[in-house]
Structure formats: structure tokens, C-alpha cells
Amino acid sequence: MTTAVEFQQVSRHFGAVRAVDAVDLAVAEGEFFAMLGPSGSGKTTCLRLIAGFERPSAGHIEIFGEAVEGLPPYRRSVNTVFQDYALFPHLNVRDNVAYGLMVRKVGRAERGRQAEAALELVKLGGYGDRRPGQLSGGQRQRVALARALVNKPRVLLLDEPLGALDLKLREQMQEELKALQETLGITFVFVTHDQGEALSMADRVAVFNEGKVVQVGTPQDIYDRPRTRFVADFVGSSNVLPPEMTRRLGGPESWASLRPEAIRLMDPATARISGPVVSIRYLGAATRFTVDLGGISLAALAPAGSVPPAIGETVGLAWDASALHGMEAQ
């Protein structure tokens, strides 16, 4: 499979700040690739390195096998959907979408036609004459998408594109983006700090922390087999257990993660591990409760329909040995 974007030991330092620190990455062609991490973890800087807004302090970047270190953004076959959409306020929607064609000297009639087609693609057909200021956040988002797609980029970069939308709209756009990517077959590189978004949409996820890529893998890999404490903590709200605790609970002497949903409730009389419930949080689809095991509290889920325990009640806990996943300390 062709590699769309490749990073070899890429660093980007701002003074003493190592925004991106010796990152190796390979994004395959046609892949939906998510870069996940907390703010300041270097994921957006990586995206800007691909787009060409930043130049690496060290290392090597290739886009479809072509070295791009000296290549300005306007000579790269990638397009970006910006976090703030960055629509041109002085142009109407059609001219915004046709902008990339206009600067490439495509004729007026042809670019009008292509812009309209791109707007149809994002379900905004007939909106061409409006101004960006007259659109809602979700519609602006679609215009930004159409404006990038009309140029037929080989890689589409999306910088937290759904961050400003409300939950309902975000879920809808997630599905549409995923469907769009499958139809068009374009490589998507998607930056987000929302682990749910990354897991549900991406083919592969790179988890960033402090300028480094901590783990790359399929969503299942990342979720079930986090490589480090940070990944376990950040992706889903796993129980992170220190080595001595893991041993006490029947695992190897190393840091380990234990997913709340892997924990089963048992009769405390027969259970090997038990403790009092210290807090309860109702989540709708499940009830999340915390059990004190002396020195550590373990979060577990009681699915909707089952009777959740009450605060103070002693409960027994059990899980499959494979659910206790050992990982590196960092």
C-alpha cells in the first residue's frame, strides 16, 4: 500500500518548547487517520507540518514519496479544513468554495459548476449566494469541507473540525465525514482531542503526548491494549493500577489497565475481591460506581437494567484475567 504521508524523526521546536519531538508516522493512502491527544500535545503542529504552515526543525517529511521540506503550502496536494473554518468573509459561499479553482485560473463557468457540485456533496446545494456570516456553525463547517474537497486533494487535513458544534450535530457530522471519506477514498488526517470521535471514525489512531507519538494502532488496539499509562488514562476512563496493586489483584508486577466495563459485580461472600461502594454516577446507558479497595478505588459499570449497588454497600468484583492489561510505566 502506498504511503500518503510519512514522518521520519520530525521535530518542531518553538524556542525551548518541543512542540513536536522526533515523531515517526506513516499514513497509508485512503486511510482515515486520527491524531488524538490533549491540547498542547503536538497533534495540531503535526497537521500544520503536513499542510506546510510550519517547517520542521529537524527530520524528514514525505507526501506521496515526495520530500516537502522546502515546499510552500500552495504547492502541496493537501487541503485543510480549519478549526475556525477560515471562510473568507468578503466572498459569498460559491466564491469561497471556488477559491482554489479561481487561483488556479479555472474558467468562471467551470468553477461555478464544480463549486455547486461540491456544495451538493456536503448537502448545501443552492447556498452559493449566501455570505459566510449568514450561515450556522454546522453550515460553515460544510462550506469549509466543500472548499477543501473541490480541489480534489490527495490528503485532506481536518483540524478539530467538529469542535465548535453541539453534540447532536457533531454526531451527525461524524457519520457524514466517515461516509464521505469512504465514497471519495481520499486520505483523511483528522486531529481531535475527543477520544470517542477518534475511536469511532478512524481506521488508525496515533495518540500524542508532550510532542511524541505514544502509540499508533487501530481503535481496538488503542482501547484494549494501551501501551502506556497515559494512553489508558486518556483513551476512555480506564482504571490505571500501579505495579503492587496489579500483583494484589492477580496480575504481573507492572502497571496495568482495567476497563470499567470489564468488571463484573459478584456476591461479596464468594468474591476474591470486594469493597464498599464510595460513589455513584448515573450515565444513562449505565451507572458508573467506584469501589474502595484499600488504597485504590476501582471504577466499574453497571449496565442499564441491572440493579446498581447503593453507596456504602459492600460488593464483590471479578474480571477475566485477560482484562488486566500490563503496560509501560510512562
Added chain:
Amino acid sequence: MVDAVAPTAAQGLVARASDLIWRRPRVLLFLLLTPPTLWLGIVYLGALGALLLQSFFSIDEFSGLIRYELTLKTYGELLRPSNYDIIIRTVSMAAAVTFASVVVAFPVAYFAARFARGRWKALFYLGVMLPLWSSYLVKVYAWKLILAKEGIITWIFEGLGLMPVLDLMLAIPVIGGNSLSVSYIGTFMVFLYVWLPFMILPIQASLERVPASLLEASSDLGASPRQTLFTVTLPLALPGVIAGSIFTFSLTLGDYIIPQIIGSSRLFIGQAVYAHQGTAGNIPLAAAFTVVPIVIMGFYLWMAKRQGAFDAL
């Protein structure tokens, strides 16, 4: 029992006044706007109206007294070659100064808005504003010395062996002259210097409001830096350019001191107004002259609006 912190009735006049303002925001608006409205409405617009009215009177050529009958005769006088020349001269100078101001101010404003941070920003504001702190007359007389035949510019050109260039410039008909200080080139340079801050600041303010992501988006979509400048940066900075050009254009149209101190003895509109309302006592003609810049500026703004200069606002 501890005293409860409960809402209490307003005590005293100030407290009651602030409660009233809270309940009726229009009262505050009224209090805030009345003084400026009185000032602008009566003192400023009233004076302007009186001036406009004067321009529709005429002067009796025999007695030199003003005839208080509405007529367009005075406006007809504006079209006499000697007066018409004054208008053309002033408008050309104002246009040249405005155009040059945009060219000089834009890079400075662009640097300040896009790149200058912290200390550099402070230095920029200081550099642009500092000339405005000193007296306008002092600056103009200083320029007179700089531009004089024995001045520093001549000295520099001599030192560099470029005197033929300066002589060639001064030999250009109409805008040349004996020395820079008595030529239109000199007048132009001083106007440009004096009004430049009024162009830099609005452009800088408008560029400041253009998010960096728009320029990145333009580049991302394939526009070269040149295309980005002409299709994104300039259109978005246009309101600032227009605002700045209103300053430079109208200030040049109305100024009567700079052309009097530096330049040839031929009159500009401001000087004509000064002469007619003073010794000549021809207030109607002076008023008619003042109407010219007002009409030109009105027309200019109307054109700018029609061309969509304010669409990005």
C-alpha cells in the same frame, strides 16, 4: 442570630440614581448622548449649515457687500479658470499624497499587524505616534530647512555625486522648481510625511482583525503570496485603506499652511478660502470653495461603498 444579607432599600441619592439607571437603561443612554449630540448637532453641524448657506449668497461687485439672496452665481465663479486651477491643483495633490501614503503605509502596517509583538509593537506605536506629539508648524519649518537649496538633502545628493539626478527632478515642468522647498515635489513630500500616521494606523487596525488562518487558508488552497495579497489581504484591509484615505485626502484638501510654507506661490483650496474670507471679504466664494472637498469626499465614499469596500465590515 446572624444578620441576614438581604436586599435593602436604596440609601441615598447616588444609590437611587444607579438603581434607576439599572431599571431604565435608556436614561443612561440619554445622559451619555445628550452633551455630544448638542455639541455635534448645534455647534458643529449648525456651523457647517451656516457655511453652506453662505455659499448660496453672492457678493455685490461694486459695493463689496454680501447680497442675501439665494443664487448659484458664486458656484459659477468656481469654474473661472483661475479658481478652477486651484481646485484641480489641490485635488491632484490630495490624490497623489493619498496614493503614496497607501503605498508607504501598507508594508509598515502589515509588519506591525502580522509580525510585531511585545516590545516591537510598542516601538511601532511610538514610532508612528511620536511625530504627532510635536507641533505641526515646527515639523513643517523643519522640512523647509531639510528641503532648502542649502539643506541636508542637497548636501547628501552632492556627497553621493547624485546632483544631476536632483537637478533632473527639479527640471521637470510644473512639479519641479528652483529647489525642493519651492516645488510641488517638496509640498508633496511634506504632506506625505505629515499625514502618514493617519494612513498607517487604520490599515494596521484593519489588518489586525484579519485572522492568520484566512491567509493560511488562501495559501492552502493554492494561492501564491501575490494572489493572497490581492484576493484576501487587500480586500479585507480595504475598509482601513478607505478610512486612512479619508484622512489623508481630506486633510490635504483642506490644508493651507504646508503649501504656503513649502511650494510655489500658486494657491491651494485652503489658501483660497483663507484669502477670500479674510482680506477679500468674499465669504460666499470662500464657502463655495469649502463645499468642493465635501462634495468630493461624499462622492468618493459613495463610490467606495458601491465597489463593495465595506462589505467585509
